Amino acid sequence: MRVLMICLALYACVQEEIKEKVRPGAAMDAEVLFVRGTALASEGRHTEAIDAYRQAAVLAPGSAKIHYNLGNAYARQLDYPSAMAAYQRVLALDSTHVSARHNLAAMYVKQLNYAQAIDEHRRVLSLDPGHLTTYYDLGYIYFLRGEYGEVEKLLQAGLDRDSTNASFYRLLGRTRLKELDFERAAATLMRAVELDSMDAAAYVDLAQVELKRREYAAAELAARRAIAFDSLSKEAYFALANALKRLGRREESTEVLAQFRALDQQLDKIDDQLRMLGNAPDDHEARAQLGLLYTEQGRLTEAAEAYRLAVRLAPDSLRYRNNLGNLYLRLGQFAEAVVEYQAALALDPEYDKAHYNLGQVYMRLQRFDEAVASLAEARRLAPEDVETHYFLGLLHARTGDYAKAAEMLSVAVAARPDWLDARQKLAVAYLKSGKVEESKRELAAIQQMKESGQHE
Numbered sequence: 001m002r003v004l005m006i007c008l009a010l011y012a013c014v015q016e017e018i019k020e021k022v023r024p025g026a027a028m029d030a031e032v033l034f035v036r037g038t039a040l041a042s043e044g045r046h047t048e049a050i051d052a053y054r055q056a057a058v059l060a061p062g063s064a065k066i067h068y069n070l071g072n073a074y075a076r077q078l079d080y081p082s083a084m085a086a087y088q089r090v091l092a093l094d095s096t097h098v099s100a101r102h103n104l105a106a107m108y109v110k111q112l113n114y115a116q117a118i119d120e121h122r123r124v125l126s127l128d129p130g131h132l133t134t135y136y137d138l139g140y141i142y143f144l145r146g147e148y149g150e151v152e153k154l155l156q157a158g159l160d161r162d163s164t165n166a167s168f169y170r171l172l173g174r175t176r177l178k179e180l181d182f183e184r185a186a187a188t189l190m191r192a193v194e195l196d197s198m199d200a201a202a203y204v205d206l207a208q209v210e211l212k213r214r215e216y217a218a219a220e221l222a223a224r225r226a227i228a229f230d231s232l233s234k235e236a237y238f239a240l241a242n243a244l245k246r247l248g249r250r251e252e253s254t255e256v257l258a259q260f261r262a263l264d265q266q267l268d269k270i271d272d273q274l275r276m277l278g279n280a281p282d283d284h285e286a287r288a289q290l291g292l293l294y295t296e297q298g299r300l301t302e303a304a305e306a307y308r309l310a311v312r313l314a315p316d317s318l319r320y321r322n323n324l325g326n327l328y329l330r331l332g333q334f335a336e337a338v339v340e341y342q343a344a345l346a347l348d349p350e351y352d353k354a355h356y357n358l359g360q361v362y363m364r365l366q367r368f369d370e371a372v373a374s375l376a377e378a379r380r381l382a383p384e385d386v387e388t389h390y391f392l393g394l395l396h397a398r399t400g401d402y403a404k405a406a407e408m409l410s411v412a413v414a415a416r417p418d419w420l421d422a423r424q425k426l427a428v429a430y431l432k433s434g435k436v437e438e439s440k441r442e443l444a445a446i447q448q449m450k451e452s453g454q455h456e
Helices: 025-043 046-059 064-076 080-093 100-111 115-127 132-144 146-159 164-179 183-195 200-212 216-229 236-247 250-279 286-294 302-314 320-328 334-348 352-364 368-381 388-400 400-413 420-432 436-454
Strands: none
Touching: 046 302, 064 080, 064 352, 080 100, 080 286, 100 115, 100 132, 115 250, 132 146, 132 164, 132 368, 146 164, 164 200, 183 200, 200 216, 200 236, 216 236, 216 320, 236 250, 250 286, 286 302, 302 320, 302 400, 320 334, 334 352, 334 388, 334 420, 352 368, 352 388, 368 388, 388 400, 388 420, 400 420, 420 436
16 A cells, blocks of 8 residues: 655755744754754654754744654654644644644544544645645545545646646546546556656556556556666566566566565565554664664665664663664764764673674774774674674784784684685785795685685
């Protein structure tokens, strides 16, 4: 099922501009915190943004923009009750605040309270008949309820105000597909992709319509375009598999279907965590599991935010802090990584993984002496770890201690004989330390590995 395309009006699209004059003292401090919050939110760091907004709200409790952005940050963290409270606070301060009312309606949808969401969306349109996103969002609610006549009315009203809005055509095409009006659905969806040639969801819908029309080559083309724009669209893989099967290309179809099943399983796990967090936003294990799933998909910024909140909820978890440090390391945020690894070691000085990872980040920061110390401690705690010996070998070679480098690298090679890079560096270390015969032996082994192709 598609996720409701509700614009929560986050960040630059609708971040509130400063309307009131900044007063000295507390108001100025609140403004500094507000700006900090918006900067953090723009980086996806909603946990820290919430801290800034809450501090700002204490100093300026009558500021609608602070409570509004606080609601947005809570919504991004799936803490819907807190988001709703923030939006309701905005509306208590300003009942005509369209964006807060629109986002409050979105929260009701998340809770499956469609009746209340419809009421709030209707109020938005009474306040601002030109609020285009609301025509779509309200139409989508009616789509979910199977009230297709209402969908048509709302989308047509939206198109009367903006005839180039691709999302209106997409939902209209999807509605006509549900009504089994395949010809009109195809025409409408073609118009959607004409207006937005990178809309993966519209291409998925078009592929499904073309399958119904038995236009299998067209369905394949639409599905492939959807995947090109969104490689995580499981519906696109399913449509492509069906199109290929209908075209008689069964081997390709089977391969694509396997991709669909793997992605479907992965996305189902994410959906499960999101549902859990929608009901229990303080479930730190669900936050951490969501972070792990995002990491597997390469969504590192989202993964880091999930782990940040997990750490906030369970600050004594070694695993959470280590994993958050790893994400910072992969994101190139080395100073933050150091903080998390050191926090893990403060909880357990014998945690070998944190010593190893701290050594890694120190190397990237070119703090080589500290890297050696951290990796040496990791080696003491986990003497069988091959990677630790390898990197210690590199660091000792860097300082010209080739005998020590050879000692470390020889352990790595003994444990993983097919590790070509380690052998090459060991050969150099032997040569530099005057062990010519040992170096020749390693070079001969390297040549044999290259000729046989058996190396890692």
